[in-house]
Amino acid sequence: MKSIIILGDGMADEPIEALGGKTPMQYADTPYMDKLAALGVTGQMKTVADGFHPGSEVANMAVLGYDLPKVYEGRGVLEAASIGVTLQPGEMAMRCNLICVEGDILKNHSAGHISTDEADELIQFLNEKLGSDKVKFYTGVSYRHLLVIKGGDKRLDCTPPHDVPLHPFRPLMVKPEVPEAQETADLLNDLILKSQEILKDHPVNRKRMAAGKDPANSIWPWSPGYRPAMQTMQEMYGFNKGAVISAVDLIRGIGVYAGLEVISVEGATGLYDTNYEGKAHAALEALKTNDFVYLHVEASDEAGHEGDVDLKIKTIEYLDKRAIRIIYEELQTWDEPVAIAVLPDHPTPCSIRTHTNTPVPFLIYKPGQEPDAVTCFDEFSVLNGKYGVLEKDEFIKELL
Numbered sequence: 001m002k003s004i005i006i007l008g009d010g011m012a013d014e015p016i017e018a019l020g021g022k023t024p025m026q027y028a029d030t031p032y033m034d035k036l037a038a039l040g041v042t043g044q045m046k047t048v049a050d051g052f053h054p055g056s057e058v059a060n061m062a063v064l065g066y067d068l069p070k071v072y073e074g075r076g077v078l079e080a081a082s083i084g085v086t087l088q089p090g091e092m093a094m095r096c097n098l099i100c101v102e103g104d105i106l107k108n109h110s111a112g113h114i115s116t117d118e119a120d121e122l123i124q125f126l127n128e129k130l131g132s133d134k135v136k137f138y139t140g141v142s143y144r145h146l147l148v149i150k151g152g153d154k155r156l157d158c159t160p161p162h163d164v165p166l167h168p169f170r171p172l173m174v175k176p177e178v179p180e181a182q183e184t185a186d187l188l189n190d191l192i193l194k195s196q197e198i199l200k201d202h203p204v205n206r207k208r209m210a211a212g213k214d215p216a217n218s219i220w221p222w223s224p225g226y227r228p229a230m231q232t233m234q235e236m237y238g239f240n241k242g243a244v245i246s247a248v249d250l251i252r253g254i255g256v257y258a259g260l261e262v263i264s265v266e267g268a269t270g271l272y273d274t275n276y277e278g279k280a281h282a283a284l285e286a287l288k289t290n291d292f293v294y295l296h297v298e299a300s301d302e303a304g305h306e307g308d309v310d311l312k313i314k315t316i317e318y319l320d321k322r323a324i325r326i327i328y329e330e331l332q333t334w335d336e337p338v339a340i341a342v343l344p345d346h347p348t349p350c351s352i353r354t355h356t357n358t359p360v361p362f363l364i365y366k367p368g369q370e371p372d373a374v375t376c377f378d379e380f381s382v383l384n385g386k387y388g389v390l391e392k393d394e395f396i397k398e399l400l
């Protein structure tokens with residue numbers, strides 16, 4: 001049977017007093033998720049392996065059945081894949097933020113959400129001035145770029161810049177975890193300081209400051225890794241062809257290593273104004289020629305990070321009525337049965353505005369299968385579901 005996973009990033013939450021003790025998933029009006037839960041089977045999945053941070057890349061790889069301790073190489077390599085950079089043996093990739101520093105303070109991790117065009121000019125300039133046989137920068141999206149170091153040693157202690165706004169940056173620079181990585185750490189710290197010297201007076205930054213915007217006046221490399229030893233999903237599960245639809249570069253990069261075709265949808269923004277219908281129709285189109293489709297929608301996570309409960313409810317209702325409804329109703333008219341799974345990757349509770357590692361609710365609907373007793377879809381309803389808490393590749397194997 002063909003199958004589709006519809007993933008609402010960060011959709012799970014915790015009970016909220018202002019919602020009468022309900023979670024946004026419980027409070028939101030979601031007739032289609034509830035219907036699929038009623039027709040299908042449900043449970044919880046542990047998406048964050050022990051010892052891992054609850055990042056989206058960690059959780060999404062787990063949903064697809066990857067054994068994180070074996071294959072995890074950080075974000076840099078996944079984002080590299082999403083922009084078409086294939087790492088060679090001996091190369092180390094790192095996420096390289098363009099950040100804003102003010103004096104000795106790391107003001108923000110995003111250089112005021114700099115545009116990709118402006119950032120591209122700065123990244124080209126960094127390559128000209130600091131690039132070499134060993135050091136190369138690649139433009140990604142907005143403030144999120146890539147640094148590849150030939151012969152780099154990844155055993156480094158790096159600080160994600162979004163965790164330390166308004167902290168002094170010097171104590172947070174790269175430290176070696178082992179003596180052999182000292183040389184790499186020195187190289188990276190030298191690049192950080194040199195980038196500050198050359199970026200501060202760049203015309204792009206002068207223009208930004210004149211307009212009252214934050215300059216992108218430093219690089220900040222973190223999350224080092226080598227080419228991941230990920231098998232494709234075809235190799236792991238034996239299907240022929242799969243596809244991924246996501247606006248998020250990290251998820252698209254996972255798709256590349258997972259052997260999935262990466263499909264772009266016009267108007268897919270990763271925010272609550274994303275083109276839900278376009279993504280739903282693209283997923284249906286992809287299902288005609290693929291055995292497996294992974295449809296990732298970021299909006300709920302963003303609402304959680306903003307701590308905006310009303311917006312989060314709206315994103316969940318949009319996912320239900322503007323994506324799941326379209327997919328479910330269209331599939332009813334197909335001769336070939338298609339299994340549908342719905343789940344978040346991790347909770348992003350509005351109260352704490354960041355991810356947690358609490359197991360997430362999931363539902364699996366396969367036409368013709370015996371349903372369990374659960375008739376609506378949320379964090380608590382699924383506790384009465386068929387499965388209990390699934391781990392590792394148990395969920396994806398159940399689906400495929």
Ligand SMILES: [Zn+2]
Nearest residue numbers: 009010056345
């Ligand atoms: Zn996520």
